[in-house]
Amino acid sequence: MTTVEQPPIGFGRMHRKEDARFVRGRGTYVDDVNLPGMLHGAVLRSPFAHARIVSIDTAAAQAHPRVKAVITGQTLDGLKLAWMPTLSQDTQAVLATDKVRFQGQEVAFVVAEDRYAARDALELIDVEYEPLPAVVDARRALDPGAPVIRDDKDGQTDNHIFDWGAGDEAATDAVFASAEVVVAQDVLYPRVHPAPLETCGAVADFDAVTGKLTMWCNTQAPHAHRTVYALVAGLPEHKIRVISPDVGGGFGNKVPIYPGYVCAVVGSIVTGKPVKWMEDRSENLMSTGFARDFHMRGEVAATRDGKIRALRVKVIADHGAFNGTAQPTKFPAGFFHVFTGSYDMEAAHCAVTGVYTNKAPGGVAYACSFRITEAAYLVERMVDVLAYELEMDPAELRMKNLLRPEQFPYPSPTGWEYDSGDYPRALQLALDMAGYAELRAEQAARPPGGPLMGIGISFFTEAVGAGPRKHMDILGLGMADGAELRVHPTGKAVLRISVQSQGQGHETTYAQIVAEELGIPPDDVEVVHGDTDQTPFGLGTYGSRSTPVSGAATAVVARKVRERARQVASAMLEVDPGDLEWEKGRWYVRGDQSQGRTIQEIALASHSSLELPEGVEGHLDATTVYNPPNLTFPFGAYVCVVDVDPGTGQVKVRRFVAVDDCGVRINPMIVEGQVHGGLADGIGMALMELIAFDEDGNCLGASFMDYLLPTAMECPSWELGETVTPSPHHPIGAKGVGESATVGSPAAVVNAVLDALKPYGVRHADMPLTPAHVWRAIQGRPIRT
Ligand code: CDP
Numbered sequence: 001m002t003t004v005e006q007p008p009i010g011f012g013r014m015h016r017k018e019d020a021r022f023v024r025g026r027g028t029y030v031d032d033v034n035l036p037g038m039l040h041g042a043v044l045r046s047p048f049a050h051a052r053i054v055s056i057d058t059a060a061a062q063a064h065p066r067v068k069a070v071i072t073g074q075t076l077d078g079l080k081l082a083w084m085p086t087l088s089q090d091t092q093a094v095l096a097t098d099k100v101r102f103q104g105q106e107v108a109f110v111v112a113e114d115r116y117a118a119r120d121a122l123e124l125i126d127v128e129y130e131p132l133p134a135v136v137d138a139r140r141a142l143d144p145g146a147p148v149i150r151d152d153k154d155g156q157t158d159n160h161i162f163d164w165g166a167g168d169e170a171a172t173d174a175v176f177a178s179a180e181v182v183v184a185q186d187v188l189y190p191r192v193h194p195a196p197l198e199t200c201g202a203v204a205d206f207d208a209v210t211g212k213l214t215m216w217c218n219t220q221a222p223h224a225h226r227t228v229y230a231l232v233a234g235l236p237e238h239k240i241r242v243i244s245p246d247v248g249g250g251f252g253n254k255v256p257i258y259p260g261y262v263c264a265v266v267g268s269i270v271t272g273k274p275v276k277w278m279e280d281r282s283e284n285l286m287s288t289g290f291a292r293d294f295h296m297r298g299e300v301a302a303t304r305d306g307k308i309r310a311l312r313v314k315v316i317a318d319h320g321a322f323n324g325t326a327q328p329t330k331f332p333a334g335f336f337h338v339f340t341g342s343y344d345m346e347a348a349h350c351a352v353t354g355v356y357t358n359k360a361p362g363g364v365a366y367a368c369s370f371r372i373t374e375a376a377y378l379v380e381r382m383v384d385v386l387a388y389e390l391e392m393d394p395a396e397l398r399m400k401n402l403l404r405p406e407q408f409p410y411p412s413p414t415g416w417e418y419d420s421g422d423y424p425r426a427l428q429l430a431l432d433m434a435g436y437a438e439l440r441a442e443q444a445a446r447p448p449g450g451p452l453m454g455i456g457i458s459f460f461t462e463a464v465g466a467g468p469r470k471h472m473d474i475l476g477l478g479m480a481d482g483a484e485l486r487v488h489p490t491g492k493a494v495l496r497i498s499v500q501s502q503g504q505g506h507e508t509t510y511a512q513i514v515a516e517e518l519g520i521p522p523d524d525v526e527v528v529h530g531d532t533d534q535t536p537f538g539l540g541t542y543g544s545r546s547t548p549v550s551g552a553a554t555a556v557v558a559r560k561v562r563e564r565a566r567q568v569a570s571a572m573l574e575v576d577p578g579d580l581e582w583e584k585g586r587w588y589v590r591g592d593q594s595q596g597r598t599i600q601e602i603a604l605a606s607h608s609s610l611e612l613p614e615g616v617e618g619h620l621d622a623t624t625v626y627n628p629p630n631l632t633f634p635f636g637a638y639v640c641v642v643d644v645d646p647g648t649g650q651v652k653v654r655r656f657v658a659v660d661d662c663g664v665r666i667n668p669m670i671v672e673g674q675v676h677g678g679l680a681d682g683i684g685m686a687l688m689e690l691i692a693f694d695e696d697g698n699c700l701g702a703s704f705m706d707y708l709l710p711t712a713m714e715c716p717s718w719e720l721g722e723t724v725t726p727s728p729h730h731p732i733g734a735k736g737v738g739e740s741a742t743v744g745s746p747a748a749v750v751n752a753v754l755d756a757l758k759p760y761g762v763r764h765a766d767m768p769l770t771p772a773h774v775w776r777a778i779q780g781r782p783i784r785t
Pocket residue numbers: 504505506509510541542543544545546547548551662663664665666667668670671674734735736737738739
């Protein structure tokens with residue numbers, strides 16, 4: 001275990017500042033917000049996946065002595081709020097008016113004096129439904145005669161949402177036509193849920209006197225939410241304050257705007273009191289943003305000796321009943337077109353078709369940058385499938401095809417420019433750490449028919465830090481982030497940023513960036529975030545964008561402060577600013593290091609009666625808006641070792657080696673924590689997580705009894721390694737890391753399990769590889785020796 005004695009003045013291992021409150025149970029989450037006179041809301045949800053609403057009778061609920069209001073779609077219709085825009089420019093019912101379109105959809109909202117009365121009163125609402133056939137399998141959604149889910153939309157006559165593609169189709173087809181080897185595989189990335197520990201919730205407080213709405217809400221994107229509320233409600237932004245307090249995990253689940261938030265606002269307007277709405281676990285799992293649900297068909301063209309020449313992918317994307325995906329406008333399939341991964345090839349093309357189904361709105365980027373997990377999983381499975389067919393070692397096949405360091409900056413066949421990397425070095429390190437040759441020798445020595453072992457490799461490239469304004473926006477909002485840095489006379493500082501931590505330690509790492517740039521101890525830098533009245537505009541935290549964008553903004557604003565300090569120091573030292581040199585924490589006169597002033601002395605002087613040269617303002621405060629020139633491209637090489645019991649199908653992850661490169665590490669301890677969490681996520685998705693539905697659209701994974709999450713029991717002691725390839729365009733050379741391990745690890749685990757099943761001739765099986773699934777995969781298959 002590494003101990004941390006002294007906080008570094010800058011980058012380095014440092015305990016999280018926020019832990020002081022978290023480990024004492026002193027965090028303030030939305031459910032801790034209790035306002036005088038506050039009422040409580042509860043949502044009535046549809047028991048059907050698809051049904052026409054014949055009538056809703058709320059009389060008995062309204063007569064409940066502790067109920068203050070019952071809101072239905074009809075109430076909202078009168079306020080023009082029955083439908084709201086989604087972040088993908090679709091519409092979503094706040095409360096159903098005509099039909100319900102997924103099981104768990106919001107139908108009515110009760111506001112009562114306490115949570116229990118609100119829930120009790122839900123039972124008193126009588127809804128008459130006329131059930132309709134449901135569309136559950138996305139691959140059947142476009143069949144002629146499939147029930148049309150979104151008949152509310154003018155001109156919508158089927159369940160089609162979008163067709164989108166990237167790459168050069170003709171060039172790709174040409175390579176395929178002349179390829180020595182073509183291998184195809186259907187690969188499903190099933191529907192999973194981000195499942196943050198804290199469910200979604202809000203406290204809405206509308207003040208009828210000032211006309212100001214204050215919204216405590218555990219959103220990952222407070223500013224984006226405020227602007228959407230302003231546009232929908234027609235309120236000016238300064239009349240809306242969104243406060244995102246401590247957040248117990250988001251992972252993409254807390255990016256969208258959910259009907260419960262809007263209902264809480266309407267409840268507050270109607271009753272004149274603050275209204276709290278907190279969903280329970282089943283509501284969270286059944287109705288809020290799902291992830292993945294990509295039905296992919298991959299094809300790889302290669303030479304007989306294993307040089308990958310092209311990749312072609314067709315995808316059916318299941319977006320549920322409303323297209324509630326949060327991703328940059330230009331990219332309806334997110335960043336899926338990074339699917340060529342880490343490999344050099346002549347051409348590539350992907351075609352993605354998005355469809356409606358009778359399921360909860362899906363497609364949030366669960367701990368990844370907009371569908372990159374799906375892309376990384378696809379390509380890493382395809383590489384293993386090719387290795388299987390060519391009877392090549394998967395490590396050797398990867399080494400043969402990885403991009404080489406001299407190819408960076410690398411223009412990918414689907415339009416990316418990877419900023420930097422040394423991929424072979426990272427893979428070699430992972431193989432060395434794992435003892436790859438010894439593992440293969442152990443595997444080869446196993447007698448047939450006994451316990452199986454498998455070795456799985458994955459190599460991933462992420463694209464994080466959305467994003468350059470010229471390429472990216474969400475609902476027309478550009479993705480630049482602001483930062484403000486105020487330095488008090490005593491040299492203590494306050495940094496205000498637009499991103500919002502959900503447990504990633506921003507209060508620590510952003511203070512460390514200021515410390516690195518200015519030499520102020522991180523404990524002297526307070527980081528303010530999560531309150532739209534207190535922080536500059538920016539699009540929030542998801543897709544590991546915080547460090548690439550707001551981290552860069554922080555470095556830039558600190559450098560502005562440093563330049564202001566130079567001017568003041570020059571007045572203090574009576575030398576030309578050009579004659580000053582910077583060392584961490586002080587400006588000194590070139591050639592005479594003893595003649596200098598610390599940043600704290602300069603801060604005091606900047607507030608004093610010191611005469612400043614013409615044109616030089618007092619104080620050191622600065623602001624900036626950072627528009628990233630490109631995304632950053634972290635990458636990594638993972639090796640997973642599993643033991644599989646062929647009698648039960650039980651998989652045990654024996655070892656997991658993860659080499660990550662996220663450029664310069666601000667706080668290696670936090671980076672390692674981020675990687676640990678993501679690796680656990682990967683084990684969960686590969687082996688146990690699935691939101692399943694029956695053929696009527698009933699959700700079968702609506703509790704943690706059915707939706708299994710990994711625990712320490714399923715995780716080995718992680719073996720971490722690193723390489724450092726600084727991002728050339730990021731001011732401190734950092735790349736994001738929050739989601740790398742979630743992106744890279746599922747493929748490593750699945751590849752390991754399938755490597756173990758190779759003697760049975762199993763080339764592919766879809767996640768989750770539960771014991772039953774693994775067992776079924778090898779039944780009736782003779783062992784190949
Ligand atoms: O956007 P999000 O905060 O989820 O992801 P991130 O930007 O990758 O950062 C996750 C955490 O790791 C933050 O506290 C970062 O500042 C920290 N980090 C770091 O210390 N060094 C890096 N190169 C990247 C992230």
